[in-house]
Amino acid sequence: MTTDELEKLLAEQPVSRLHRLAHGRVYRHFRLGKRRLIETLLRCTPEQRSGLESDLQALIQEESGTQQPARERQKPAISRTGRSEWSPAKPASPVEPEPAESPADLTAFLEGIGVPEPKPFVPDAWQEEALEALAVTDVVVSVPTGSGKTYVAIEATKRAIEAEETVIYTSPLKALSNTKFTEFSRLFGADQVGILTGDRRDNAQAPLLIMTTEILRNLLYDAAGGEIDVRLDTLGLVIMDESQYIADPERGVVWEETIVFCPTQARLLLLSASIGNPQDIADWLTSIRPTPCHLIRHHRRSVPLRAGYLHPSGKLTPLFRSVGIPRAPHSPLHPEAKRLFAQYEEETLRPGSR
Amino acid sequence: MPPSIHPVDLIGALRHKHLTPAIVFLTSRRACDDAMQAFQRSQTNLPPARQQAIASVLGQLVEQYPSIAEHPLLPVVQRVGVAAHHAGHLPSWKIAIEELMRQGCLDAVFATTTLAAGVDFPARTVVVTQSSVRKTRDFTDLTIGEIQQLAGRAGRRGKDLVGFAVVTPSPYIDLGVITKGLTGQPEPIDSQFVISYPMVLNLLKAHPLDQIQAILARSFAQFQLNRRAEQLECKLDQLHVQMEPYGPRVCTDWITQWQVFDHARKQKASRVHTRQAGGTRLAGPGRREPPELAARLHFLTPGRVIGLSKGRGVVLRQYRSKGQRSPTVTVLRPGGAVTECPAASVTQIFDRIFEVEETPAYPWCTGQSLDSLTHQVSELPVRMPVLPILVQEEPEESEIVQTLTDEFPCPTCPSRPACQKDHAAALRLRQEVHRNQKTIQALHTGLWHRFQKRAEVLQQRGYLTPTCRLTDVGEWARLIRIDHSLLITELIRADAFSGAEPQILAAIMASIAHDDDRPGAFPRMSQGLASLLGQVRQLAESLAPDEDPPLLRADVAALTERWIGDPTLTWIGLCRVTTMAEGDIYRLLARTLEYLSQVYQLRETHPGLADTASKAIKVLRRGVLEELP
Structure with a gap:
């Protein structure tokens, strides 16, 4: 192919294809327009020329073979070494094997995606433990997000309502209060659930009251000042969701006030995401409350989590050497993820490129 | 290589690998909106059956929250099955998106990291594109707890066998922070107890003043302070053990005696040294300046306006490098020149200080404050008040000699050699003990003092009586x-x-x-x-x-x-x-x-x-x- 022919062929290509061709060949190609892209591509040395031509042909063939534009774009460009990482005309099978350096890794990584068999719900041991302890004392639960704290809250509420006690459920955000209000109304029936906000009280005599922590704090202050507002004497259970908010610089103090002034006959259930020192919180509660506090903490997730690395070219690799997420700091990264990220950093974070 | 993956490609890749539904955490609301715009332009439509499923759920929601019907993003969400969810949206819209996500109608939601706690819906995959988050003014790295909170949204109980946390690079990413966040233990949390005016009023409404300290002691803040105090007490015990050999000797307070003596001796030594160096009082390793200059040095701080023999300027720093005999100041002159001049050449010290943000390297302050200083220096008024500086006379020679002879009884003391040997170590230990005792004291009474300070302000303003009872004003003010x-x-x-x-x-x-x-x-x-x-x-x-x-x-x-x-x-x-x-x-x-x-x-x-x-x-x-x- 002569230079003129190649130039003509390049000019016929859509600019996106030129970018893919230029990827790895032209520094910061994404900044260039079509004309300058062609100019820079033509400036390559004779040795690079043949690789350029064959890659161009491969690209033209590959893209004329597929129809779906979304699928097309995600396919990575030819890598620097000129070797194609993606076999061009692959039939769109549900899980496409990755013909890269670590095929076994990626399949193992993606293995097992799917919906579990529906089976009757069996509470975890820790959930049972929490409920048992809650019958007699305060409980602090610090477990990973999404491992079933809500179940404990619902079950505890159910038992308290059966014992004709008032339950107060607090959340840090009004939006979360609203979500919980809808959820609990569905579960317990609309007449059993009330919500208190700064300026509105819906069904304030219901056995289960949902409010933000600030509102509960105000109620407790009013009660301490002698103006009893809600039936605090029948209060049996206070559930504080997202209680890691106690470390919030602006609002954390409200959680402390609420816990300090919480009536002694009511049990406290503190639900928190994983934090580093739940034992401290439990010790603190033990020191100020009539009964010793029971702490439940673990790091197991009910649905296992895996970490992946998605390169801007669309290539997915596991992030760590192991399939799951290792539980030790400084765990080794997957070599491919490491290589791709190093390449990314080199290309985008070069001094002056930003 | 583009700086980050195009959102349409990102979702395409996730769909292809069966990793949807996904929550994509982006840096800003702007980024979320841009991603939605990219989808608006794109041609990737959902199959009609799924579009209909979304429409029917939305239909139910619109009945409850009419404002959703007018939302400009509604058609796009329905067409492509992707939505944005951030603090710039109405709560009703966010509820709608959460409901769609819970029912499994959407493939992806773009959300901001800032509101991770408010994102209360799970997905199969969570995509993290950044390792830092904007807090008030600047970006701070995500904490381990925050990253685990983000990643925790991946994997729906009962709907997924596995959850995925996918990292994709963007200019805002530090892979180290994220891997540490995924693998590490979450940070311990600390109390953020502050005492506010309404707290003081409400506490005093319900409890008499003498109970307040006990109530404050029940806070998590005090619990944690006590923990720290306990640690310090352990250390204090160790120090007391170390102090044992340095107990009372011939005189009970021999450490103080030696401290005074040592001080006097040092002063004398330097004076003698200056003499020997030959007349000039500025010279010598003792680095003694004339008292006028020594007094001035305290005022030559960054930001101070000074007069020099020619013109005026603002001090950027004061220093004394090894080779130099006299202290020197770096001065910013009008016009922006930064010059060094000996402190002795300063003729006047004005009663005017500008704000300077200092930095450890040239030009000794941040670029911003350099600019503002340059501007301020060129607009100084012609006349400015000069700072009167009180020169403290040095103690006379005879006084020192007197201390050395009269008040120092040791020459005849039998334990003098032992004292001389030990006094430096003993003094250091004793200072450490004092410091620890003070800190422990502060840890125990800090909250109470803060409460008292607040109560004092309320007393001055008439919310509290001098005996800390609520006044009529205080009675209603506590409701705010x-x-x-x-x-x-x-x-x-x-x-x-x-x-x-x-x-x-x-x-x-x-x-x-x-x-x-x-x-x-x-x-x-x-x-x-x-x-x-x-x-x-x-x-x-x-x-x-x-x-x-x-x-x-x-x-x-x-x-x-x-x-x-x-x-x-x-x-x-x-x-x-x-x-x-x-x-x-x-x-x-x-x-x-x-x-x-x-x-x-x-x-x-x-x-x-x-x-x-x-x-x-x-x-x-x-x-x-x-x-x-």
Whole structure:
């Protein structure tokens, strides 16, 4: 192919294809327009020329073979070494094997995606433990997000309502209060659930009251000042969701006030995401409350989590050497993820490129 | 290589690998909106059956929350099955997206990391594109707890066998922070206890003063302080053990004796040294300056305006490098030149200091403060007050000699050699013990002192009697339990709102409540509001030593005035007069509502004001603001 022919062929290509061709060949190609892209591509040395031509042909063939534009774009460009990482005309099978350096890794990584068999719900041991302890004392639960704290809250509420006690459920955000209000109304029936906000009280005599922590704090202050507002004497259970908010610089103090002034006959259930020192919180509660506090903490997730690395070219690799997420700091990264990220950093974070 | 993956490609890749539904955490609202725009332009449509599923869920939601129907993103969400979810949206819209996500209708949601706690819906995959988050002014790395909170959204119980946390690079990413966050143990949390004015009033309402310290001691803050104090006490015990050999000797307080003696001896030694160096008092390793200069050195601090033999300048730093005999100052001269001159050449020290943010390297301050300083130096007034500097005379030779001979009884003492050998170590230990004792004391009484300080302010302003009982004013002021409570109660006491229209009261509350400095363009306000806001600003400034003043933005006040002043104004109409995001306007009005309902609590003591507040609340709560409880 002569230079003129190649130039003509390049000019016929859509600019996106030129970018893919230029990827790895032209520094910061994404900044260039079509004309300058062609100019820079033509400036390559004779040795690079043949690789350029064959890659161009491969690209033209590959893209004329597929129809779906979304699928097309995600396919990575030819890598620097000129070797194609993606076999061009692959039939769109549900899980496409990755013909890269670590095929076994990626399949193992993606293995097992799917919906579990529906089976009757069996509470975890820790959930049972929490409920048992809650019958007699305060409980602090610090477990990973999404491992079933809500179940404990619902079950505890159910038992308290059966014992004709008032339950107060607090959340840090009004939006979360609203979500919980809808959820609990569905579960317990609309007449059993009330919500208190700064300026509105819906069904304030219901056995289960949902409010933000600030509102509960105000109620407790009013009660301490002698103006009893809600039936605090029948209060049996206070559930504080997202209680890691106690470390919030602006609002954390409200959680402390609420816990300090919480009536002694009511049990406290503190639900928190994983934090580093739940034992401290439990010790603190033990020191100020009539009964010793029971702490439940673990790091197991009910649905296992895996970490992946998605390169801007669309290539997915596991992030760590192991399939799951290792539980030790400084765990080794997957070599491919490491290589791709190093390449990314080199290309985008070069001094002056930003 | 583009700096980050295109959102359409990202979702394409996830779909291809069966990793949807996914939550994609992006840096900013802007990024989320851009991603949605990219989808708007793209041609990737969902199959009709799924589009219909979304439409039917949305149909149900619209009945409950009519504002969703008008949302501009509605058709796109339905067509491509992807949505954005961030603080700029109305709560009803966010609820709709959460519901769609819970029912599994959507493939992806773009959300901001800032509101990770508010994102209460799970997905199969979580995509993380950044390792830092904007907090108040600058970016801080995500904590381990935050990253685990983000990643925790991956994997739906009962719907997924595995969850995925996918990292994709962007210019805002540090892979180390993320891997540490995924693998590490979450940080311990610390108490953030602060004592506020309403807390003091409410505590004193319910409990007598002598019980307060015990109540404060029950806080988590005190619990953690006690922990630290315990550690220090252990250390203190160790120090006491080390101190044992240095107990009383011939004289009980031999350590102090030797401290005094040592000091006097050092002074004498340096004086002798200066003599030997030959007349010039500036020379020698003792580095002694004439008293005039020594006194001046204290004032040659960064930011100080000084006069030199020629012209004037601002001190950037004072230093004394090894090779130099005399102290030197780095001076910024008018015109921006940075020069070094000996401190002795400073002719005048003016009574004027500018703000300087110091840095450890040339030009010894941040570029910003250098610019402002250069500007300020060139605009100095011709005459400036000169700082009178009191020169402290050095103690005379004879005094030192006297200390050495008269007050030092050791020459004949039998334990003198032992004391001489030990006194340095003993002194160091003793200082350490004192320091620890002081810290422990502070840890035990810190909260109480902070409470007392607050109570003192309340006493001065007449909320508390000298015996710390609530006055009549305090009785109603304790019902205002929000930020900036002191400003609000002082405004009420100054009768600032007497005769004010509901919209004016609401507007003022909005400007006090709004603590976000996100910019936007806003409508003009009325004359009455402007003058009242001026008064509020003045009062807030005068309260500044006791309470941090709020932002008091005029534009948000004007926006609230519009909404309440014109009951026919629709939500869309309100959004049209400002560039503020819908969600921000909603939050502003919701917070205003909260403040107004606090004012309404005063209906027994201030019926007129409470009436105005309730009128404002009634008008304020309409349209979108009525949808949620």
